Amino acid sequence: MRAQIEGSQAVAEVVVLCRPDVIAAYPITPQTHIVERLSRMVKQGDVGRCQFLNVESEFAALSALIGASATGARTYTATTSQGLLFMAEAVYNAAGLGLPIVMTIANRAVGAPINIWNDHSDSMALRDAGWIQLYAETNQEAADLHIQAFRLAEELSCPVMVCMDGYILTHAYEPVDLPDRSLVDAFLPPFSPVQVLDPSDPISIGAMVGPEAFTEVKYLAHQQQLRALALVPEVAGVFEQQFQRPSRGLCSPYRMEDADVAVIALGSVIGTIKDTVDELRREGIAAGCVKIGCYRPFPTLQLRAELEGLTCVIVVEKDLAVGMGGIVSADVQIALQGLHIPVHTVIAGLGGRSISKASLKQMIHEARAERLSEPHFLDLNMTAINDELARRRDQRRAGPVAEHLVRAINAIGTKVV
Amino acid sequence: MSTPRIKFYQTGTYTAGNRLLDEAARTVQSRMDRMNSLNSGHRACQGCGEALGARYAVDAAMRASHNRLIAINATGCLEVFSSPYPESSWQIPWMHSLFGNAPAVASGVAAALRAKGRGDVKVLAQGGDGATVDIGLGCLSGMFERNDDVLYLCYDNEAYMNTGIQRSGATPPFARTNTTQVVGEAPGNLLGTGKNLPRIAMAHGIPYVATASVADLHDLETKVTKAMDMQGARYIHLHVPCPLGWGSDPAHTIRVARMAVESGLFPLFEAQFGTVVDRTLIRHKVPVERYLELQDRFKHLFGPPPNTEAIAALQAIADANIVTYGLIV
Ligand SMILES: Cc1ncc(C[n+]2csc(CCOP(=O)(O)OP(=O)(O)O)c2C)c(N)n1
Ligand code: SF4
Ligand SMILES: [Mg+2]
Numbered sequence: 217m218r219a220q221i222e223g224s225q226a227v228a229e230v231v232v233l234c235r236p237d238v239i240a241a242y243p244i245t246p247q248t249h250i251v252e253r254l255s256r257m258v259k260q261g262d263v264g265r266c267q268f269l270n271v272e273s274e275f276a277a278l279s280a281l282i283g284a285s286a287t288g289a290r291t292y293t294a295t296t297s298q299g300l301l302f303m304a305e306a307v308y309n310a311a312g313l314g315l316p317i318v319m320t321i322a323n324r325a326v327g328a329p330i331n332i333w334n335d336h337s338d339s340m341a342l343r344d345a346g347w348i349q350l351y352a353e354t355n356q357e358a359a360d361l362h363i364q365a366f367r368l369a370e371e372l373s374c375p376v377m378v379c380m381d382g383y384i385l386t387h388a389y390e391p392v393d394l395p396d397r398s399l400v401d402a403f404l405p406p407f408s409p410v411q412v413l414d415p416s417d418p419i420s421i422g423a424m425v426g427p428e429a430f431t432e433v434k435y436l437a438h439q440q441q442l443r444a445l446a447l448v449p450e451v452a453g454v455f456e457q458q459f460q461r462p463s464r465g466l467c468s469p470y471r472m473e474d475a476d477v478a479v480i481a482l483g484s485v486i487g488t489i490k491d492t493v494d495e496l497r498r499e500g501i502a503a504g505c506v507k508i509g510c511y512r513p514f515p516t517l518q519l520r521a522e523l524e525g526l527t528c529v530i531v532v533e534k535d536l537a538v539g540m541g542g543i544v545s546a547d548v549q550i551a552l553q554g555l556h557i558p559v560h561t562v563i564a565g566l567g568g569r570s571i572s573k574a575s576l577k578q579m580i581h582e583a584r585a586e587r588l589s590e591p592h593f594l595d596l597n598m599t600a601i602n603d604e605l606a607r608r609r610d611q612r613r614a615g616p617v618a619e620h621l622v623r624a625i626n627a628i629g630t631k632v633v
Numbered sequence: 634m635s636t637p638r639i640k641f642y643q644t645g646t647y648t649a650g651n652r653l654l655d656e657a658a659r660t661v662q663s664r665m666d667r668m669n670s671l672n673s674g675h676r677a678c679q680g681c682g683e684a685l686g687a688r689y690a691v692d693a694a695m696r697a698s699h700n701r702l703i704a705i706n707a708t709g710c711l712e713v714f715s716s717p718y719p720e721s722s723w724q725i726p727w728m729h730s731l732f733g734n735a736p737a738v739a740s741g742v743a744a745a746l747r748a749k750g751r752g753d754v755k756v757l758a759q760g761g762d763g764a765t766v767d768i769g770l771g772c773l774s775g776m777f778e779r780n781d782d783v784l785y786l787c788y789d790n791e792a793y794m795n796t797g798i799q800r801s802g803a804t805p806p807f808a809r810t811n812t813t814q815v816v817g818e819a820p821g822n823l824l825g826t827g828k829n830l831p832r833i834a835m836a837h838g839i840p841y842v843a844t845a846s847v848a849d850l851h852d853l854e855t856k857v858t859k860a861m862d863m864q865g866a867r868y869i870h871l872h873v874p875c876p877l878g879w880g881s882d883p884a885h886t887i888r889v890a891r892m893a894v895e896s897g898l899f900p901l902f903e904a905q906f907g908t909v910v911d912r913t914l915i916r917h918k919v920p921v922e923r924y925l926e927l928q929d930r931f932k933h934l935f936g937p938p939p940n941t942e943a944i945a946a947l948q949a950i951a952d953a954n955i956v957t958y959g960l961i962v
Contacts, residue, residue: 237748238741267744271737272775279734279772283705283741286728289748291741309730413726413742415701415754420721422729424713 218393223355223385224249226392227294227320230359232263233400234318234366237289237407240269240280244299245332246382247322251294274299278306278317285315286421288414290366290407294320296382297338301326304342311346311437313422314410316369316376318362319347323483323534324382325567329618333568334382335534336482340543346437348372348444349512351482352380355390360463363395364451366404371447372440373410379511381484383568395459403458441513448510466515468507469522471497475504477528477584480519480548482508485532485564485571492576503580508544516551523548526557530583532576532594534565541591561591569595600624651851660851661693668695668724670702675722676714680883682847682873682890683711683761683788689847690786690871691757693854695725697861698755703746705739707760707769708732710795710875711788733768735760736776739783747782755861756782762789762803766830777837780865784857787830787868790875798878802828805898806950807943809930810878820933824946834868835907841867842904847874848890849901852913856903872899880929892924897951900958912958921947 221229228250231239239258241251258268267284271277274295281291295303300321310317321339325331339349348368352358358380365376380386411421425433449465456463470490472478479489486507496503506522508515523529529552531545540546542561549559560583565571575595582588603624608614651663661667670691677684695702706712706729715722716729730738739758746754758776760769765787776783792810793799799812806824809815813822834842840863845853853871860867874890876883893899894913898921901913922944925931934940955961 238744240741240744265748265750267748269740269744269779271740272771272778275734276737276740276772276775279730279737280741280744282730282734283728283738283743284745284748285741287703287742287745287749289741289745291745305731306734313730413703413728415703415726418724418726420716420718420723420727423716423718423721425718429718 217396218391220389221392221394222249222387222389223358223380223392224322224387225253226355226359226394227362227380228253228257229394230362230400231292232257233395233397234292234363234404235264235290236266236292238267238269238281238284238291239293240271240277240284240291241293242271242274242277242295242299244274244296246324246386247294247296247299247320249386250320250322274303275306278303278310278319281317282306282310282313282315285310285317285409286313286411286413288407288409288412290370291317292319293317294322296322297324297326297332300338300342304345307342307345307347310375314373316366316373316407318365318369319375319377320362321377321379322382322386323379331567332382334384335566335568336379337535337566339377339379340535343512343543346374346441347512348374348376348441348510350376350378350510351508352378352385353484353486353507353509355380355385355388355392356461357463358385359392359394360455360459360461363400363403364455364463367451368444368447370407372443374440374444379483384484393461399459403455444510444513445515445518464507464509466508466510466518467522468509470505470507472504472506472522474502476502476526477530477580478503478523478526479505479530479532479576479580480508480544481505481532482511482544483534485534488571488573489532489576492573492580495573496577496580501580501584511544514547514551516547519548519551520555523552523557524555528560528583529557530560530562530580530588532562532564532571536563536566545591560588562588562594563591564594597625661696661854662689662850667692668700670695670723670725671715672722672724674720677710678875678877678883680876680886681710681714682875682886683790684714685850685886686788686847686853686871686873687711687759689850689853690857690869691725693857694755694757694784694861697858701754702726703742703754703756704728705730705735705742705756705758707735707764708795709761709764710790711759711761713795732764734772735764736769736783736785737772739785740776740779740781743782755784757784757786759786759788761794762787762791763793763801765789766802766828774833774837777834777839777866777868780839782864782866784860784867784869787870788873789870790873790878792875792878794875794878803830806946807931807934807940809933815933821930824943831868831870831904834870835904837866838907839866839868840864840906842870843868844870844872844899844901846872846890846894846899846901848872848887848894849913852901878930880932881927885927889924889927892919892927895919896921896924897955897960898924898947900954900960902958909958912960914962915955915960918955918961921951
């Protein structure tokens with residue numbers, strides 16, 4: 217059924233279709249609409265015997281799901297930003313225990329300074345925790361990915377994060393095709409756990425492992441996650457067939473056939489990038505873009521195949537490894553090892569700053585002309601930065617950087633393109 | 634099932650007169666069909682009060698649940714000494730997740746059982762005092778407040794033992810730990826610090842809160858059995874001497890525990906929905922010195938010169954407990 221619906225509501229609707237047994241959640245903007253809707257649906261009996269736990273923290277939310285999943289329940293939660301970091305210890309634990317929990321990340325910046333708007337700092341901080349990470353471009357994709365996430369998680373006994381941009385997707389109303397229950401039932405078999413806490417077959421889960429076997433345990437976890445490189449496209453293929461609409465796998469190209477410059481990105485910004493590519497094509501520039509839909513495991517070979525033969529690759533990422541630069545671009549560089557293709561890192565959209573076609577276009581022109589700084593910060597206000605640097609040079613007790621920068625930028629006036 | 638309160642007063646030496654009882658009232662541990670839930674072969678120190686307490690408590694919980702029990706364990710001595718793979722002393726479904734989340738994990742198990750319509754299976758969560766009163770308190774309070782159907786057992790050995798004897802919020806005043814050493818102007822743990830978790834639990838108004846001690850194992854079994862027959866969030870705070878951390882003779886673990894009870898320092902009581910409903914009377918009151926002198930962690934109080942002020946402060950705590958809970962009539 218096609219509905220004009222908010223992204224968060226769409227996600228809640230499809231999660232219900234996946235017949236979860238236990239949902240535990242703690243509120244944080246911009247995730248709240250998802251869990252509010254779910255709590256209502258559970259309470260009014262739309263989700264069978266499903267239990268909704270109002271817990272006291274994100275750490276407790278994921279911990280409760282660890283217990284529930286180990287008892288054989290299909291489990292779901294959603295969080296973002298500070299909430300994801302607050303549950304960090306349990307994020308690693310759930311993966312280490314091989315529990316197929318599905319969690320939505322309504323991507324948001326991580327403070328300080330506190331900021332409720334979108335970027336990818338949160339899920340990137342936990343990219344190596346052992347979860348599969350899928351990133352949605354649109355709300356339709358976010359909805360579809362959740363259905364696939366449960367199947368992937370349970371087939372691999374590995375937790376999955378479905379990342380969708382806070383506000384840009386979670387709060388956007390768009391038409392979304394919500395599938396019939398029977399379609400989802402046919403696609404997603406009941407959860408059959410590989411390990412379960414059961415009095416008729418008592419086992420010990422989560423005991424200590426020493427140096428003699430820890431490496432082997434981790435090696436297998438790595439191999440298990442790499443299996444997703446085959447399974448993600450396979451499951452997307454089955455999904456396409458059964459739901460009669462396109463779904464994509466690990467990474468998807470756009471106008472890459474004869475491209476010589478490509479922009480790589482994750483999430484909703486792909487829409488703006490595609491429009492920019494179209495405009496550049498009209499100007500005669502052979503631009504294309506590649507969306508990374510599955511970031512963990514990283515589709516190294518698939519990406520290499522997409523990018524081979526290019527003269528310029530630009531990674532636009534909504535995150536920053538302070539003291540280093542790009543996170544995604546470091547992975548892209550490894551994928552392109554030995555191909556001698558310059559990879560540019562562009563840090564964009566931090567803390568919700570909008571990414572405009574004009575800025576992207578200029579960025580591509582500068583990259584082609586080899587004039588891009590490394591890493592390049594899109595739309596950086598250098599006047600304000602230089603003012604602040606000067607102020608701090610003159611004054612030891614200069615106070616909070618954040619406050620002074622906001623003052624300076626408000627005084628200069630933000631350039632809105 | 635009603636659980637009669639049984640006192641072993643017969644011998645004066647406190648040896649349990651189990652055989653004098655009706656068969657049905659005898660301790661779970663004395664039965665041929667006891668589960669040995671925490672089986673022999675684990676790596677606890679000699680005389681470990683926590684191992685002893687767990688053995689009695691978990692078997693009693695198993696019996697009360699007709700062997701339909703799932704246990705969740707916080708990180709700590711009990712988890713470590715019972716489990717390193719490939720060995721496990723646990724003969725019951727058992728899971729360890731993290732140090733601070735056992736109550737939440739147990740809430741999740743209970744929710745899953747509800748979702749699956751498995752009303753026959755019961756949930757036990759257990760952790761040390763550090764896991765319970767400090768790092769896991771948020772999760773525990775949440776589990777209490779939601780009245781999740783879990784029995785939580787705290788093994789209180791009054792410090793972080795697994796990491797090598799550091800102070801917790803349950804460490805008593807003046808006790809030596811490796812982070813409250815016997816140096817400076819106020820040697821040992823500071824007077825006026827620490828928290829009383831049974832009272833905090835009671836403040837949640839949950840169906841059942843009890844304190845127990847390995848000094849009275851039959852009483853422990855009774856309380857566990859009683860708790861297992863109830864629904865909702867239940868809490869038992871169990872005093873378990875740690876010979877290694879307390880510097881006490883491993884052969885005297887029960888004696889040490891008994892002196893804590895008989896001095897009034899560790900009052901035994903039960904509460905329902907926030908109100909104390911019963912307590913164990915002290916038969917032979919002993920001065921706190923009888924308890925303190927058995928442990929190296931309090932050795933500095935005996936001098937030279939003796940710290941009479943500190944001993945008096947501890948005596949005042951014991952006396953206040955005796956009044957609060959009416960331990961002497
Ligand atoms: C988040 C976290 N912090 C610290 C630790 C280290 N740690 C493991 S066990 C433990 C002490 C446990 O003390 P307690 O709960 O009192 O149990 P005991 O060992 O005394 O029985 C500590 C501090 C940890 N595992 N996880
Ligand atoms: S250190 Fe204490 S609590 Fe830990 S095993 Fe030894 S006696 Fe038991
Ligand atoms: Mg302890």
